[in-house]
Amino acid sequence: MPEEPPDVARVVRVDARACEVERGDERRMARLRGRLWEDLGEDTSPVAVGDHVRLGEDEGEWTVEEVLPRRNLFARRASGQDADRRQPLAANVDRVVVVNSLAQPPFSSAAADRILATCSFAGIPALLLLNKVDAAKPRKVRAVEETYARAGVETLAVSALRGDGLEAVRERLAEGTSVLYGLSGVGKSTLLNALHPELRLPTRPPSRQLASGRHTTTHSRLYLLPGGGDVIDTPGIRRFRPYGLPPHELRLHFPELRDLGRDCRYPDCRHVDEPDCRVRDAVAAGGLARSRYRSYLELLRELEDIHGGPAREPEDGPDHKTRR
Numbered sequence: 120m121p122e123e124p125p126d127v128a129r130v131v132r133v134d135a136r137a138c139e140v141e142r143g144d145e146r147r148m149a150r151l152r153g154r155l156w157e158d159l160g161e162d163t164s165p166v167a168v169g170d171h172v173r174l175g176e177d178e179g180e181w182t183v184e185e186v187l188p189r190r191n192l193f194a195r196r197a198s199g200q201d202a203d204r205r206q207p208l209a210a211n212v213d214r215v216v217v218v219n220s221l222a223q224p225p226f227s228s229a230a231a232d233r234i235l236a237t238c239s240f241a242g243i244p245a246l247l248l249l250n251k252v253d254a255a256k257p258r259k260v261r262a263v264e265e266t267y268a269r270a271g272v273e274t275l276a277v278s279a280l281r282g283d284g285l286e287a288v289r290e291r292l293a294e295g296t297s298v299l300y301g302l303s304g305v306g307k308s309t310l311l312n313a314l315h316p317e318l319r320l321p322t323r324p325p326s327r328q329l330a331s332g333r334h335t336t337t338h339s340r341l342y343l344l345p346g347g348g349d350v351i352d353t354p355g356i357r358r359f360r361p362y363g364l365p366p367h368e369l370r371l372h373f374p375e376l377r378d379l380g381r382d383c384r385y386p387d388c389r390h391v392d393e394p395d396c397r398v399r400d401a402v403a404a405g406g407l408a409r410s411r412y413r414s415y416l417e418l419l420r421e422l423e424d425i426h427g428g429p430a431r432e433p434e435d436g437p438d439h440k441t442r443r
């Protein structure tokens with residue numbers, strides 16, 4: 120039984136009908152009030168890790184009465200039958216650490232670029248963590264670093280297993296709340312174990328290294344690092360789709376495209392098939408990474424399919440100025 124009435128707490132893990140909350144040094148479960156599910160709106164859940172909630176009490180049990188306004192929300196488009204809804208991933212965070220692997224699984228620019236664009240859209244700073252440098256060719260590491268330097272994205276190349284680069288990660292995460300996010304098997308939990316050995320989080324056994332479709336981590340949870348900083352470990356994803364990002368805004372969330380696009384003939388150039396497009400010129404001249412442009416095009420088509428947008432086939436003449 121709580122001695123004093125609980126008031127405001129922070130959510131550190133979310134279950135189906137309850138969540139684990141932290142208040143001061145104390146962590147315990149709190150039941151979500153039924154009415155929180157009544158005004159869900161577009162969301163798949165009323166609460167996310169990192170949320171501040173107002174607590175109540177019911178027969179000695181803690182309850183979540185209200186989710187307090189958020190400073191920001193990292194979210195994605197839900198999958199499966201909930202595909203039209205928003206899945207909250209973490210709230211009130213200071214940065215998203217987009218974790219990618221340089222080998223096993225190979226680097227996925229599609230995953231990195233989708234998550235980075237979504238962070239930009241949500242107004243959350245992001246950095247790209249390149250894990251498994253121990254297993255990667257140095258040339259590959261340099262090429263990826265260069266691509267993202269040109270995109271204005273901070274990168275950190277590390278080996279969670281061997282320890283390379285971990286001091287820089289510790290420094291970077293020492294303040295505020297960070298989310299580790301990325302494909303399954305890239306080494307998020309291994310990294311967190313390296314930063315905080317007492318956690319002993321389960322990681323994928325090496326024998327299952329190449330098996331796909333299985334997450335080792337099943338719940339997002341927030342941990343406090345010994346040297347400072349809070350880190351949220353998340354279950355790996357297979358595919359990432361942004362929620363609520365309007366297709367015509369996408370180009371603003373690819374910084375190199377945004378900069379190059381200022382000199383396109385049309386101010387609202389989509390950089391697909393418009394004449395005098397500086398973005399396409401830059402791709403042809405090697406000034407813009409093909410992988411980034413490919414990610415952009417693929418995402419643009421997907422968002423236009425969802426939100427409605429110009430026809431996918433090239434049109435005759437530059438009539439797109441009147442399209443919306």
Ligand SMILES: Nc1nc2c(ncn2[C@@H]2O[C@H](COP(=O)(O)OP(=O)(O)OP(=O)(O)O)[C@@H](O)[C@H]2O)c(=O)[nH]1
Pocket residue numbers: 250251252253254277278279280281302303304305306307308309310321322323324325328333334335336337353354355356
């Ligand atoms: N060679 C190498 N292997 C690593 C490194 N970091 C992690 N691994 C291996 O990669 C596999 C996956 O690691 P996990 O930490 O379970 O990956 P995860 O991102 O937490 O995966 P999910 O929980 O499924 O999202 C494990 O077998 C790790 O041992 C690294 O720096 N180098």
Ligand SMILES: [Mg+2]
Pocket residue numbers: 307308309321322335336353354355
């Ligand atoms: Mg994990």
Ligand SMILES: [Zn+2]
Pocket residue numbers: 380383384388389390391393395396397398399
């Ligand atoms: Zn253009």
